[in-house]
Amino acid sequence: MDFINDIFLQAHKNGQTTLTESECYQIFQGLGLRTPEFKIIPPSQDIAALLPRLAGDKIVIKILSSKTLHKTDKGGVKVCVKAEAAQVFKKMAADFPEIDSFMLVEFADYPHFALGREILLGARADKAFGPLITIGIGGTDAENITKKFRDGITPAITPAQNIDAKSFIENSFVWQYTAGNVRGGKKSAEFDDMQNWVQKLAQVMLRFSANAEFIIDELEINPLAAVNGRLCALDGVLRFHKNDGAQNTKIKSTATGIKALLEPKTAAVAGVSADKINMGRIIMRNALEAGFDKNNLYILKKEGGEIDGVKCYQSCKDFPKKVDMFVVTVPAAAVPDVLKDAGESGKINGLVLISGGIGEKEGSHEIRQKVEDMIIAAKKINPDFTLNGSNSLGAVSNPGKINTLFIPKDKLTPPLGGTGNYAPCAFISQSGAFVISALGKMEHIKPLYCVTTGNQLDISVPDFADYLAADDKVKVILLYIEGLKEGEGALLAQAVTKARANGKNVVIYMAGRTPSGQKAVMGHTASIAGDYITAKQIIGGAGAFMADTFGEFEAFAQMACSYSGMKPRNNKVFTISNAGFETSGMADNVREGGPLALAYPSPELKEKLGIILKKYKLDGIVDVRNPFDVTPMCPDEAALEIAQTVFKSGEYGSFIFSTIPLSPVIKTLEADKPDFMPKLAALSRQYGVPAVVSVSSGSRFAYYRQTALDAGLAVFMEADNAVRKLSAFLAKTV
Numbered sequence: 172m173d174f175i176n177d178i179f180l181q182a183h184k185n186g187q188t189t190l191t192e193s194e195c196y197q198i199f200q201g202l203g204l205r206t207p208e209f210k211i212i213p214p215s216q217d218i219a220a221l222l223p224r225l226a227g228d229k230i231v232i233k234i235l236s237s238k239t240l241h242k243t244d245k246g247g248v249k250v251c252v253k254a255e256a257a258q259v260f261k262k263m264a265a266d267f268p269e270i271d272s273f274m275l276v277e278f279a280d281y282p283h284f285a286l287g288r289e290i291l292l293g294a295r296a297d298k299a300f301g302p303l304i305t306i307g308i309g310g311t312d313a314e315n316i317t318k319k320f321r322d323g324i325t326p327a328i329t330p331a332q333n334i335d336a337k338s339f340i341e342n343s344f345v346w347q348y349t350a351g352n353v354r355g356g357k358k359s360a361e362f363d364d365m366q367n368w369v370q371k372l373a374q375v376m377l378r379f380s381a382n383a384e385f386i387i388d389e390l391e392i393n394p395l396a397a398v399n400g401r402l403c404a405l406d407g408v409l410r411f412h413k414n415d416g417a418q419n420t421k422i423k424s425t426a427t428g429i430k431a432l433l434e435p436k437t438a439a440v441a442g443v444s445a446d447k448i449n450m451g452r453i454i455m456r457n458a459l460e461a462g463f464d465k466n467n468l469y470i471l472k473k474e475g476g477e478i479d480g481v482k483c484y485q486s487c488k489d490f491p492k493k494v495d496m497f498v499v500t501v502p503a504a505a506v507p508d509v510l511k512d513a514g515e516s517g518k519i520n521g522l523v524l525i526s527g528g529i530g531e532k533e534g535s536h537e538i539r540q541k542v543e544d545m546i547i548a549a550k551k552i553n554p555d556f557t558l559n560g561s562n563s564l565g566a567v568s569n570p571g572k573i574n575t576l577f578i579p580k581d582k583l584t585p586p587l588g589g590t591g592n593y594a595p596c597a598f599i600s601q602s603g604a605f606v607i608s609a610l611g612k613m614e615h616i617k618p619l620y621c622v623t624t625g626n627q628l629d630i631s632v633p634d635f636a637d638y639l640a641a642d643d644k645v646k647v648i649l650l651y652i653e654g655l656k657e658g659e660g661a662l663l664a665q666a667v668t669k670a671r672a673n674g675k676n677v678v679i680y681m682a683g684r685t686p687s688g689q690k691a692v693m694g695h696t697a698s699i700a701g702d703y704i705t706a707k708q709i710i711g712g713a714g715a716f717m718a719d720t721f722g723e724f725e726a727f728a729q730m731a732c733s734y735s736g737m738k739p740r741n742n743k744v745f746t747i748s749n750a751g752f753e754t755s756g757m758a759d760n761v762r763e764g765g766p767l768a769l770a771y772p773s774p775e776l777k778e779k780l781g782i783i784l785k786k787y788k789l790d791g792i793v794d795v796r797n798p799f800d801v802t803p804m805c806p807d808e809a810a811l812e813i814a815q816t817v818f819k820s821g822e823y824g825s826f827i828f829s830t831i832p833l834s835p836v837i838k839t840l841e842a843d844k845p846d847f848m849p850k851l852a853a854l855s856r857q858y859g860v861p862a863v864v865s866v867s868s869g870s871r872f873a874y875y876r877q878t879a880l881d882a883g884l885a886v887f888m889e890a891d892n893a894v895r896k897l898s899a900f901l902a903k904t905v
């Protein structure tokens with residue numbers, strides 16, 4: 172592709188940062204891709220002799236400019252019959268006296284307004300993901316049409332990820348029309364032709380990125396038109412810049428450094444007060460109460476001495492052992508001195524910087540730069556040095572038996588202890604408040620690791636995700652992200668791919684998805700918010716559960732932890748309720764052609780369920796259906812037999828049990844000692860069929876709901892919501 176570099180070089184010498192349309196055509200033709208025939212002419216030229224050289228009765232006249240990108244909007248594109256071309260050209264030359272050159276272009280005759288005949292094939296350099304390629308609806312109204320449709324109508328891929336171009340094209344909305352795959356549709360271009368365009372574009376974007384002499388910022392072909400059965404570029408825009416050689420100075424954290432933060436064996440705290448209960452002292456006490464060995468806990472304090480039985484040291488170099496987790500809580504102004512001491516000592520592997528006001532507050536950028544420079548210096552002395560923060564709320568490690576969250580225990584039970592009936596998970600979040608809020612509502616889930624990353628001055632959420640994707644102890648990864656910095660989108664997509672290959676589920680809530688949301692994120696953690704739709708497509712396409720709401724994040728987290736390792740055999744769901752309105756509501760929320768299907772039981776299964784109805788004298792009031800309304804007269808024993816029979820049949824991939832818990836024939840109050848939910852959970856695990864529960868009632872039945880949560884079941888309060896959440900979850904698993 173040296174010829175493309177030569178084009179960039181000449182354009183750069185001419186002071187251009189955007190190629191002209193003819194220069195774009197030269198690139199396409201050099202790659203073996205189709206463009207219309209064209210001639211470049213000065214405004215003074217007589218075009219009569221050139222007209223016969225271009226096929227057809229019509230001709231297109233265009234201004235040739237690297238500054239006027241939307242030529243049609245400016246009147247810089249005219250279509251006319253050849254007989255009128257000379258007159259039209261003369262007028263255009265007069266209307267655009269500043270234009271030195273024009274193009275005579277072969278007219279492409281095709282139905283312009285037929286959906287699928289015009290494609291927008293685009294590519295851009297994304298700071299977080301690297302080169303991106305998109306396929307969308309083309310034409311002059313492409314942007315307006317796309318906005319009217321739902322998110323995802325324009326799919327994106329990253330060539331560096333080696334994502335299958337075939338799937339990418341086939342998942343494109345507009346390609347379904349081009350390929351004639353819609354009712355009444357007619358194929359207007361071949362798949363191999365489209366694949367060739369995508370692959371050549373990918374090669375160009377990869378060649379002119381990263382360390383290349385010139386970087387392509389954006390390349391747009393609109394339209395890539397289906398003309399006489401072949402795809403042809405009828406316009407091209409390419410923005411580029413000369414690489415200034417600036418490189419990302421971030422030094423990747425080592426596995427040893429990350430492990431030190433997740434599973435510390437030694438720890439230290441800076442900022443502990445000897446005469447009052449401050450943040451540092453709370454953190455130190457929380458660490459001890461979590462079971463951390465006092466003999467491996469130190470305090471950094473110039474005065475020396477001892478606080479609460481923990482010895483103080485005047486400098487990090489005086490610590491008797493290398494420190495895995497050094498928690499720093501001093502004011503922002505004092506951070507550089509502490510960090511300098513820590514870095515120069517070479518004795519700190521992991522540092523958790525609680526201190527805020529470093530970079531996210533006006534006037535604090537100078538101190539942020541100092542801290543970032545010190546991080547680089549510290550890594551040169553000790554390559555395993557890793558800083559988490561600033562503005563971190565702290566971390567909890569169950570394997571390390573340490574809790575550095577500075578939250579009072581009477582307001583949040585620390586997430587310490589075993590995982591119970593849930594798969595072991597890790598919770599990594601830029602926002603400390605998001606973690607404590609979510610865990611406050613999901614107290615039954617106790618992550619192995621819980622880390623708040625704050626401003627991510629060094630290690631980031633994607634760094635942790637990449638490490639955890641290979642951690643055999645972790646089966647579910649929960650992430651909250653407020654922004655992706657340079658290269659982090661690609662790293663996160665790789666981590667998700669790796670995690671899924673290792674049988675793990677990844678659940679993500681990404682903030683900053685609108686202009687207002689991006690401003691809010693910037694004000695909170697000084698993050699760099701990116702294009703949410705792109706991130707959702709690429710990271711979600713890698714296999715992550717991308718939650719659209721906080722409630723959906725919690726639902727996905729619960730189902731991921733509840734059903735880890737279960738692989739539904741099909742998309743058929745069996746639903747049961749003791750209330751007719753719930754069976755209707757569940758049926759209404761199973762979308763035709765979606766991840767869930769309401770299939771009627773086979774004759775054999777129907778007969779077995781009928782026997783159960785007869786056994787409990789329910790056959791006179793209810794028939795076997797799906798959804799199955801068993802009426803309020805169905806006792807726990809009957810519901811369990813129905814569930815076991817459905818599970819054992821192997822006909823269904825999932826199961827929903829919903830109940831109005833007021834029926835007198837079922838045990839739902841604490842005094843009744845209800846055991847239905849643990850038995851249902853045991854059957855679910857025995858047969859490997861995810862069972863979702865809905866308990867639709869108020870606080871009086873909180874204990875009953877809790878028995879389901881303790882048993883490891885995903886629990887909802889509305890049957891229709893249970894269907895929607897299970898459907899969204901199984902979309903990634905079936």
